[in-house]
Amino acid sequence: QSVLPQPPSASGTPGQRVIISCSGGSSNIGRSHVYWYQKLPGTAPKLLFDRNNKRPSGVPDRFSGSKSDTSASLIIAGVRPEDEADYYCATWDDNLSGVAFGGGTKLTVL
Amino acid sequence: QDLLVQSGSELRKPGASVKVSCQASGFQFSNYPIYWMRQAPGQGLEYLGWINTHTGNPTNAQDFTGRFVFSLDSSVGTTFLQINGLRAEDTAMYYCARVTDSGFYGPAFDVWGQGTMVTVSS
Numbered sequence: 001q002s003v004l005p006q007p008p009s010a011s012g013t014p015g016q017r018v019i020i021s022c023s024g025g026s027s028n029i030g031r032s033h034v035y036w037y038q039k040l041p042g043t044a045p046k047l048l049f050d051r052n053n054k055r056p057s058g059v060p061d062r063f064s065g066s067k068s069d070t071s072a073s074l075i076i077a078g079v080r081p082e083d084e085a086d087y088y089c090a091t092w093d094d095n096l097s098g099v100a101f102g103g104g105t106k107l108t109v110l
Numbered sequence: 111q112d113l114l115v116q117s118g119s120e121l122r123k124p125g126a127s128v129k130v131s132c133q134a135s136g137f138q139f140s141n142y143p144i145y146w147m148r149q150a151p152g153q154g155l156e157y158l159g160w161i162n163t164h165t166g167n168p169t170n171a172q173d174f175t176g177r178f179v180f181s182l183d184s185s186v187g188t189t190f191l192q193i194n195g196l197r198a199e200d201t202a203m204y205y206c207a208r209v210t211d212s213g214f215y216g217p218a219f220d221v222w223g224q225g226t227m228v229t230v231s232s
Contacts, residue, residue, distance in 0.1 A: 002154065033216040037155075044205055044222035045155065051215045088155055092216045098171045099145070099157040099217040 022089030
């Protein structure tokens with residue numbers, strides 16, 4: 001069981017706004033930056049944005065993140081079919097003295 | 111272009127060892143700690159640990175001590191993950207990744223290796 005629970009699945013129709021949540025606590029999200037990764041089958045995870053919400057080259061601007069207290073969200077503004085993938089949140093956890101990954105959310109674009 | 115290139119797929123029997131390599135190119139190897147993760151079939155990402163590429167000091171994740179050993183060869187810009195006493199549940203895709211800002215701001219992994227599939231089967 002992940003220390004950062006995520007919903008196992010999410011869905012949306014093309015153009016819809018989709019939000020994926022990541023829950024944590026004071027030892028992780030409450031005190032550290034949260035990062036989001038897109039994982040397509042057969043490829044390595046891809047970082048979607050840095051701590052300043054700056055997106056690496058090639059990441060569309062419809063991806064953004066937000067954080068409030070001990071939870072974080074990935075926001076996809078206007079989801080597209082090519083966004084179908086697994087999405088993982090990640091942060092540092094003081095109790096683990098290491099990286100914690102969310103359990104992952106499988107996004108389906110209907 | 112900044113790249114991490116991993117060694118090829120491996121098949122081992124239970125109890126054996128495997129050593130996976132991760133070679134950096136396009137950037138100064140010693141400036142970026144390298145982290146290791148894995149993903150078992152149908153499962154999520156797991157953090158295994160990391161190595162300080164400047165000092166060679168390794169740090170294992172709490173659940174991956176003992177059998178998992180991190181090392182490096184700075185002369186060729188390569189880090190290694192060795193797994194001893196392999197078990198069937200170690201079957202997974204193993205990834206190395208570079209962390210930005212030396213990890214000071216958390217796990218921002220901006221460059222990943224392509225992955226190495228390790229299969230443990232008798």
